[in-house]
Amino acid sequence: MPKQLTDVVVIDAVRTAFGRAGEKGLFWKTRAEDLCVPLLKSLIERNPGLEPSMIEDSIWGVTNQVKEQGGTIGRMIPILAEWGWEIPGCSIDRMCASGLTAIGFSVSHIASGMADCLIAGGVEHMGHLPMGFMRDPHPRAEELLGGPSAFNMGMTAENIHDRYQQFTKEMADEYARNCQEKTDRAIRAGKMKDMIIPIEVELADGTRMTADSDQQPRPGTTLEGLAGLKTPFREEGGRVTAGNASGLNDGAAVVLLMSGAMAEKGGFQPKMRWVASAAAGVDPTVMGIAPVPATEKVLKKAGLTMDDIDIIEINEAFAVQALFFLDHFGLQPDDPRVNQWGGAIAFGHPLAASGPRLVAFLCGIFRENPQARYGLTTMCVGRGQGYSIIWENTK
Numbered sequence: 512m513p514k515q516l517t518d519v520v521v522i523d524a525v526r527t528a529f530g531r532a533g534e535k536g537l538f539w540k541t542r543a544e545d546l547c548v549p550l551l552k553s554l555i556e557r558n559p560g561l562e563p564s565m566i567e568d569s570i571w572g573v574t575n576q577v578k579e580q581g582g583t584i585g586r587m588i589p590i591l592a593e594w595g596w597e598i599p600g601c602s603i604d605r606m607c608a609s610g611l612t613a614i615g616f617s618v619s620h621i622a623s624g625m626a627d628c629l630i631a632g633g634v635e636h637m638g639h640l641p642m643g644f645m646r647d648p649h650p651r652a653e654e655l656l657g658g659p660s661a662f663n664m665g666m667t668a669e670n671i672h673d674r675y676q677q678f679t680k681e682m683a684d685e686y687a688r689n690c691q692e693k694t695d696r697a698i699r700a701g702k703m704k705d706m707i708i709p710i711e712v713e714l715a716d717g718t719r720m721t722a723d724s725d726q727q728p729r730p731g732t733t734l735e736g737l738a739g740l741k742t743p744f745r746e747e748g749g750r751v752t753a754g755n756a757s758g759l760n761d762g763a764a765v766v767l768l769m770s771g772a773m774a775e776k777g778g779f780q781p782k783m784r785w786v787a788s789a790a791a792g793v794d795p796t797v798m799g800i801a802p803v804p805a806t807e808k809v810l811k812k813a814g815l816t817m818d819d820i821d822i823i824e825i826n827e828a829f830a831v832q833a834l835f836f837l838d839h840f841g842l843q844p845d846d847p848r849v850n851q852w853g854g855a856i857a858f859g860h861p862l863a864a865s866g867p868r869l870v871a872f873l874c875g876i877f878r879e880n881p882q883a884r885y886g887l888t889t890m891c892v893g894r895g896q897g898y899s900i901i902w903e904n905t906k
């Protein structure tokens with residue numbers, strides 16, 4: 512017998528600063544789990560009335576589930592936060608959308624009545640566990656995925672440029688420059704302050720500092736500077752550069768989700784309400800186009816059109832892939848609804864952490880725009896997938 516879905520709301524969303532992967536990174540000497548634990552502690556501090564015992568599962572997205580990120584990190588995080596053995600946990604992999612999928616699956620748990628209160632997060636320490644580390648693809652994978660470029664995300668972005676030549680390198684660079692400008696404006700206006708939880712860290716040279724701001728943004732980026740960068744994924748005639756791609760980063764983010772009834776009973780103020788989720792698959796050699804079918808699906812499920820969406824948070828794995836999405840929906844590259852506070856080209860993209868980062872941004876932007884009703888979070892995924900969720904502002 513069909514059952515009515517339970518209302519699902521976001522109560523809070525926080526993240527670490529995003530560091531650069533590698534020895535010069537903020538988190539070179541910090542383990543992945545230790546990025547997550549302070550976030551859990553902050554959820555308790557920021558949400559009076561919230562007790563660890565209320566949390567029924569800890570669902571974490573993580574792409575590279577080996578070494579410090581293996582062994583079911585989703586279960587280990589609440590234990591390391593000293594929340595006790597009673598909080599279960601698991602880890603989910605949908606590559607870049609692992610964290611957004613953790614949120615989507617958590618929503619389904621609550622909507623179906625299986626839980627009332629969950630945390631859903633994402634973490635990736637790309638410095639300790641680089642992309643593809645210890646992976647052993649099936650011998651037939653290359654043939655079935657469409658060729659070797661399907662394994663290299665930068666090459667998939669070059670493939671989009673090849674296939675859709677209306678998106679030029681100049682357009683990608685302009686998009687990237689605008690992203691850096693929006694990011695710089697947002698940071699200087701203090702928009703990151705509420706969502707970033709400061710963490711005490713030791714750097715590679717032994718000095719200690721508080722990691723409370725993102726390391727990746729490059730304010731002052733110019734078109735001239737971008738034009739001169741190397742194209743590492745294709746030496747001759749390439750268009751994808753370090754400037755118009757997201758970076759390699761370390762970071763974590765987490766979202767606190769509740770049923771509407773529990774939020775009301777406990778006096779928790781919801782930031783937004785879940786409307787619909789959808790995943791879609793495309794040709795893996797142009798994986799970046801996948802937010803288009805995922806978003807078409809989710810709009811259909813929600814009974815909405817793109818005209819109804821007031822705020823769009825798209826994860827910019829590569830500028831060309833965001834340009835493809837915007838063009839498909841008839842939006843200009845500088846549409847004010849899109850990535851108002853900047854995006855992954857500037858902030859960086861610690862894979863599984865980026866989905867919950869988008870949710871944190873949408874919560875903040877909704878709060879500043881009470882007239883905005885619907886918002887979209889959408890991401891592309893290696894191996895050719897897209898994942899989109901629509902949310903409603905609860906003001």
Ligand SMILES: CC(C)(COP(=O)(O)OP(=O)(O)OC[C@H]1O[C@@H](n2cnc3c(N)ncnc32)[C@H](O)[C@@H]1OP(=O)(O)O)[C@@H](O)C(=O)NCCC(=O)NCCS
Nearest residue numbers: 607664665729732736737743752753754756757758759828
């Ligand atoms: C593109 C990529 C290879 C670049 O890596 P990198 O070489 O370590 O990047 P860096 O930050 O060192 O930048 C390279 C150069 O570009 C310069 N640069 C980067 N961004 C710039 C900007 N906005 N303006 C001017 N110069 C810039 C750097 O200063 C550096 O110059 P240098 O070589 O003279 O020191 C890497 O970021 C990458 O693989 N990105 C994609 C990640 C990915 O696939 N994620 C999954 C998505 S699905």
